Amino acid sequence: MGRGTIDDVTSTASTVERAFRAALYDDTDTGLDTGASLLATDRAADAEVTRRGEEFVTAAWQRGWQPADVIRLVRRELAEKHVRLAVALIRAQAGRDRPRGRRWAAQLESLPQEPAREVDRFSHATTVLELYRLLLRLPALEPLEEEMRGTPGPAASRMLTRIRALLAKAEATGYPEEAEALSAKAQELIARHSVDEALLAAQAPVPDAPRACRIGVESPYEQPKAVLLDAVATANHCRAVWNEPLGFSTVVGFEADLEAVELLYVSLLVQAMHALTKAEAVQRAGGRRRTKTFRQSFLAAYAHRVGDRLAAVTETQVTRDLLPVLATRAMAVTDRVERMFPETSTTRLRGVSDAAGWTEGTAAADRARVEGRPRLP
Known part of the structure; x- marks a missing residue:
């Protein structure tokens, strides 16, 4: 049983790696379709895909981005379905993140509230990979100091x-x-x-x-x-x-x-x-x-x-x-x-x-x- 668990994890990681290698480091539609097909056919990879997305969000913070910056760019470059996915990733990552100050907390609070919409697995995987392509290529920004001041008097x-x-x-x-x-x-x-x-x-x-x-x-x-x-x-x-x-x-x-x-x-x-x-x-x-x-x-x-x-x-x-x-x-x-x-x-x-x-x-x-x-x- 232990061997089976290891094999499953290895198989899942392999699916995600192959999908990312096909779609994220290749700007063509062919690569995107290949990656989406791989993810759509392997439900066991869903959790790993989400975990990787949260890692992309964390990397964005390390490059100087903030929640409002990411949402603004996603809305500007992609579509509302990508915004909904980005919001979900940011909220999930925030639950494991450290406090980052009052303005950061206000940005999290003001994230758009839109329910997820049901789509087929291939379409969802395509949206995920398009968003991850954008997150992966975010340039470094001038860092903003985190202000830890409390609420105004x-x-x-x-x-x-x-x-x-x-x-x-x-x-x-x-x-x-x-x-x-x-x-x-x-x-x-x-x-x-x-x-x-x-x-x-x-x-x-x-x-x-x-x-x-x-x-x-x-x-x-x-x-x-x-x-x-x-x-x-x-x-x-x-x-x-x-x-x-x-x-x-x-x-x-x-x-x-x-x-x-x-x-x-x-x-x-x-x-x-x-x-x-x-x-x-x-x-x-x-x-x-x-x-x-x-x-x-x-x-x-x-x-x-x-x-x-x-x-x-x-x-x-x-x-x-x-x-x-x-x-x-x-x-x-x-x-x-x-x-x-x-x-x-x-x-x-x-x-x-x-x-x-x-x-x-x-x-x-x-x-x-x-x-x-x-x-x-």
Whole structure:
């Protein structure tokens, strides 16, 4: 009986190895079909195939990837069936993994919840091998330090709750002026929160250090979306570095500022798309066709103008005595960026040549006047 068990294990391993050798190290459809056929005919290999998949996930973490990064790339390069499989592997691996920090835990919590769908064994094996091909070829990313900080204190939690509520209202309203006024108020609270955090950190016995997170920049119109994220990051004392091929920006800054950038970018992007839809309706009513160049120009102008307005709101919270603290933190952020990304290049915006799109985008970001706010005492 013991011999039989050893033989079974050996046979299973042999099936998996032959399937992987045929499909994972060969980009042809023939190799994929061969590997899928081998796995489909050997049910005893299922557990080993899953175990190998979890090993691929672990290897991705070792190369600097995080759960949200993997899911974003799988969705971008493959299909929803591959996303469901990747989610299952990540969840299974997480059950045996060590704690990796609050942001990592939040990514696991936000993984899409979709039930598995019944398919024939050959189709399932094909999906598995296509996903494993992608995981096997993931490049190394700049490592992000694991932050083990606990949940925010009561005051910070209340502030973040207020900011989220304002941004939710801004996204829900059908009036652009109201949306922009609510976003301006949210930025004021964000700036005030950042100031409070900076002052507390300056008084701490152990100085705080900047961290980094990745934020997805989804197609279409990735360039102006990356510009919008950069504008939000800059207005909130952070730096953003865009990785165009992999569809994300790495944002570097202090923790409270990173949280603000994540919240505000998503909200402003939603508002920008709402405003673009309205502008296109006006274009159609005037007999003009919608074009990719119009959308690109609209979003680029929106990002440019919103960045100016966010920066102006942030400045209202900065007093003269706070400048040395902010200068020290800015130097720390710059140093972290240069260590993570010793070589960067500047990308010129493409397709921004539609005057109507630029004018409409600027107007969408500029309808509501942002009044000066009282400075913090």
